[in-house]
Amino acid sequence: MNPFMDMKRYSYCLNAMLFQFFLFVLLSLLSEGIESDTTVYIVYMGAPGNKNEDPVSDHLELISSITASKKPHSQGLLVRSYMNGFSGFAARLTAQHAAAMAKQPQVVSVFVDPFLQLHTTRSWDFLQEHTELEPYSDMDSDSGSRNNTNTIIGLLDTGVWPESPSFDDMDMGAIPARWKGVCMEGKDFNSSYCNRKLIGARYYKDNSPSVAWTAQDTPRDTLGHGTHTSSTAAGSLVAGANYYGLAAGIAKGGSPTSRLAVYKVCTEEGCKGSAILAAFDDAIGDGVDILSLSLGASPFFKPDFVNDPIAIGAFHATQHGILVVCSAGNGGPDSSSVVNSAPWILTVAATTIDRDFESDLVLGSGGSTTTKTIKGEAINFSNLNKSPVYPLIYGGTAGSNSSSQDEASNCNPGSLDGEKIKGKIVLCQHTDQGYSKKEKMNGVKSLGGFGVALVDNEERYVAFDYDTFPATALSSASAKEVLSHINSTRNPVATILPTVAVTKFKPAPTVAYFSSRGPSTDTKNILKPDVAAPGVNILAAYIPTSGSSVPPGQSPSQFNLLSGTSMACPHVSGIAALIKSKHPTWSPSAIRSAIMTTATETDNSKAQMTTDSGSSATPYDYGTGEVNPTGALQPGLIYETSGEDYFFFLCNYGYNSSSIKIISGKTGNYTCPSNSSIESISDLNYPSIAIVNLDNKSGKTVKRTVTNVGIDMETIYTATVKAPKGLDVKVSPDRLQFTETSKSLSYQVTFASSGSSIKKDAFGSITWSNGKHSVKTTFVVSVS
Template sequence: MDNRNHGRCSLPRLAVGAAVLLFAVSLAATPAASHAGHDDTGLHSNYLVIVRKPYAYDTNLYKNVSSWHASLVASVCDMAKEALEKDPSSVSRLIYSYRNVVNGFAARLTPEEVQEMSKNDWFIRADPEKTYQLQTTHTPQLLGLMGGARRGGVWNTSNMGEGIIIGILDDGIYAGHPSFDGEGMKPPPAKWSGRCDFNKTVCNNKLIGARSYFESAKWKWKGLRDPVLPINEGQHGTHTSSTAAGSFVPGANVSGYAVGTAGGMAPRAHIAFYQVCYVEKGCDRDDILAAVDDALEDGVDILSLSLGDEQAGDFSDDPVSLGGYSAAMHGVLVSAAGGNTGPGPSTVVNEAPWVITVGAGTTDRRFVATVKLGSGVSLDGESLSEPKDFGAEMRPLVHDVGDGMCTTESVLRAMNVTGKIIICDAGGDVSVAKAKLVLRSGAAGMIVIAPQVYGSVIVPRPHVLPTVQMPFMIGQKIKAYIRSTPSPTANFIFKGTVFKAKSPVAAPFSSRGPNRRSRGILKPDIIGPGVNILAGVPKIEDLALGAEEVMPKFDIKSGTSMAAPHISGVAALIKNAHPTWSPAAIKSAMMTTADYTDNLRKPITDVDGTPATYYAIGAGYVNARKAIDPGLVYNLSSLDYIPYLCGLGYKDQKVNSIIHPGPAVECAKMPKVDQKDLNYPSITAVLDMEPYEVSINRSATNVGTATSTYAVEVDVPATLAVEVNPAKLEFRALNEVLNYTVTVKTASGKAPASTIEGQLKWVSGKKYVVRSPILVCAGTGGKSAASMGAAPA
């Protein structure tokens, strides 16, 4: 074969050739061509090419948008011949042709070809590929899903999400897991048009769809072949899918802990899985867009995305924002993880107001293990490493004299830790690898002290030797004990699974606001269970088993990745109970009914024990029982976000890129909506100009009792003055919409010295309390798009 032709686009420019291409090109934004091998030259890169809108192609010449996109790529294929001749890639370099998420296509191009494309009147921009990262039992009962009518069990009201299709974008799924057993499940609704690439014995009425998207990602990874099926040995996708909609599995546990019947939030919902991420390689933007494109046409009702980009640009550059807007146009709610880079400020991701951004909180379940010191003091930590017989004898207690983190085996051996319990600080390698090193050194047990930033929160893992994980402050007490005596000793007492601990607490890793791209919109929106969540996995990583032992199929994981599918599942329950509700209404129902106090009826705290801010928890911790019947909702259609985008200062091209395939708009010819006036369930006021007063508009839709009256209650610090007009909302019919205005000002008439938090409630008798957080910001974040974090260029 003559390899000199491999780098050239052989896509024809004529209509006849374009029609032939359709034979190989799926009309569902699947790969436009198969690419063999890996590009070693580095001359080509993947680009997302955005086409000007409106720009109509000749339907007489091209039968569909895919053939037109192919012709656009072919139009530059003769450029940079020397570079092309060195490229070992195969003939076609059109990767994806999009229909819903963006007005454009993904292609493999040289910089010279991109430069040539830019000369055409249809061209707007070409963005290089970006890689995104995954944001990585008891919770159905915790969230009030179980129980009869007297207890308000949501599963009774929503029929466990029956008939709802949840689309999961993640890193692969272990389809044979018992959580995906289809026994007793009804077939998917007639609207479902997706496909399952597993065979018929694996696909069933639970797992109805499974596809892989790799056409963009595969160019980056030398020697990595196309996945035949959307499966891998990773943990993430199986865990998130079973959390959202796993079937009931009795006897689920991890190392004997958390024993019970596992089930997802919506156990009768269907799962459609889209593999867009790959273990240790991330998730490529163009693959994500293609999966969302297909999922919307497949007929999903909810999309769950536990992925994001901490360095994302504006909403027109981010696949979660772009796909989320297209989803809103299709009536599909997107639940997206808020990120795992907390607790620093302005770390939250997936901030677009048309998606629900989910942070993580703890549950009331702990896996308690006590360290008993030779002094008689007992200190509690957590463990998933209970041995069958650890014994009651006290053992010598030592602390790593190397780096303190137990990362140097030679140091441990020199210390002669055989038969001793050793204390290891967090850091270095992950704790499961650290445990293997400690075990090889002969230690009888290990105490791992968590980072200080984690506060009281422990994220336990199974280890190869008895291990107790301790909060930082308790760890310092153990270290002080070692220093106080020449012969310190200790022993472990394993107490198993314990419930009713104080919860929720904002997870230390959960990313925080303020919203960098639109500060006038509070993010995250809500938090859900995201710490120590038991769900399905192919196997437990790094778990050592005896010859006769069976690998468990459940594991405990933590992250906003675990919180997002909880919200996806709850959204499916609400969708089943209220099939005509918009994504914004479902989102509003969860936000306005969320709990802002913990199970001790105290304000939700952060890991340091202080009250958690709205930047950590948004509207609060999801309460599914209340969300199914919220009384009022703040509704929005996809069109309502357009004046908001214009108000941010986005130029027409970027607005039209986001709202594709909707009709093109000109911001100069339409009213603009300030961020504060977007009909959002939370309220953010920026007081950065004299007289430090602002009026905010909202519209409430009655979805509770036809004839009902709501009275306003406002709770704000004395430094604020808040007036609501009118002070009562009197409804006479279901779906009636009433408007009100909230005027916020400082009591002193001066600029607020710092962020101020309060709340507004609409109360109707003893049944309905519709709550909105009020966040008042000072300083930056005023009128201009730039100060609000937008990128209007």
């Protein structure tokens, strides 16, 4: 179930009164001097200025100087100002005025306010069982933070449904005194909805007086996405959670005792960049510890860092000690589709868990008691006879006179002959994805078909919700068996069974087909995504609104099963909050390092992780591996990346010194190193290593520094290298001796080709171990 699937189909027809109202507003704006060809632009001005200054007045003065407007505020030119974590504003400008604004010395970049996308298409129990470590409910009991955590997770999403039991604040202590946020009132939402769990809620409306109030001006979630991600990150324990009987158990977030602050930046239309930047600005001022964003740009249009609201906001949040966790996007399985790939962002891919939603197709033949069961995957609450008594037909043989063979075999709407499929179960291909599975299902249903079995290798392990209609998804191998049965049986019959949840499914985790892949097109010198986490068929809180998806006789569920990197991101945010509660002084990069270096690359059958199609997976698919919640709490060693390191990254990426001075807020002269180059990005003190265009003759050497954060101050770590054939990897020194006074030590890694057998992209790892901790640094090397 995707709350955005039918978004484009909302009616925008206006009655006469609405038309007159908007005409009145338009005429009013024009009468005040707003030019009709204006567009909202974001003007980014780097680090915040002097706190004693009035940034709003400065922004109005700048707008006035460019537009020659004497009343920029009353004319609605200034949409909103940013002043807590960074400086800038959103304003209505013409293209000519925007170009002039970009030339101002205090301005870093000017870009059109973009619309970004939400990344939606037993998880905690599985993570613990998979790593075979102690239950996470006890992992921080030694510090006492389990019952007393003050960690605050901020969610930039679609809002929240505050009545959900996942946001109950029972047994939680007082709200941290450092919290400076608010609980904004809006439509169907008042301040009493916030509590000791849900401590803050904001929404974003244009500040200009010309913009009318809308029904979206509320922190309340009307889509479900934000409620789902919030409860995944930090939902309270809820016994008996289920989706109409499926996936029953205890629902819980990754950090159940953390606080939540929601920032509603997304509506049915998408996620406006100016609102995202405003939420970052507010979150920095409010005092959050972790920010979780299950949204991003399209993989087909990825803006540069200084034109990307998420990259800008995350950069300044990181400078203020806030770890920003983002979804990698749903552009998979295409390569180079990963988004949110700035090195100051923790980027999360999506994997499956060991739960399968099985809906089987049972084959038979008329007059015979012999049956054969074909495993399928789907969510349906059908009430067909469990015995195979319904005629079975292939869509390719039931086409209408006006349709092609391919259209009919795919059961495209309008391609089938109703007389041929009425009262039957139809086998349909899904190679033509111009129509959704739901559209094909509705087409079969409208013609009187009793059920549908869709052949879909890609989406086989992502259970689509078909409501009460009998439907399932089959692999192409299973479909061959079904076709053979149809062609070899005089009277083929079948039935589709209602869904049952099967646990301990193997192999798991696997990389989900939709999860965006690396390498990043921003820079291949940073491995992205960083890690992977459960993102397929995740049960979490939802908005209990009634609709066609509610099975007859049931009340709307307070939970839902959703898939996407949107669901993977808050898993990591919850883990990050746990680490922060146990190590409150750790920096964002220390927390990121702990998560990345303890991740695992094996599945529950002890084999190397694969994709959900069965092919071998690589770090371009899952980063350093599947997150390990318990291991990340005690990583042994960490890689610290400082703010200065990120400034050098920007130098190496190609930004000039003057821009970086504005971005960083540095006083005096700032000059990038004279040897700045894109290749030097590989030297960023990152928990993974990426080498691009390795020279077969000279090779490449990079440096890393690790800090001992283990209990044992006096300890020795030794390095073990796992490298593919054809690549020579040397670590120097390969032995690190830490003491009370030597907590941080450096090493170098030299990569060289040792033959012609190395592939275009070679993957491996360096693991530092002291017998108690294993610290894995994944590397990828591409040859020139």
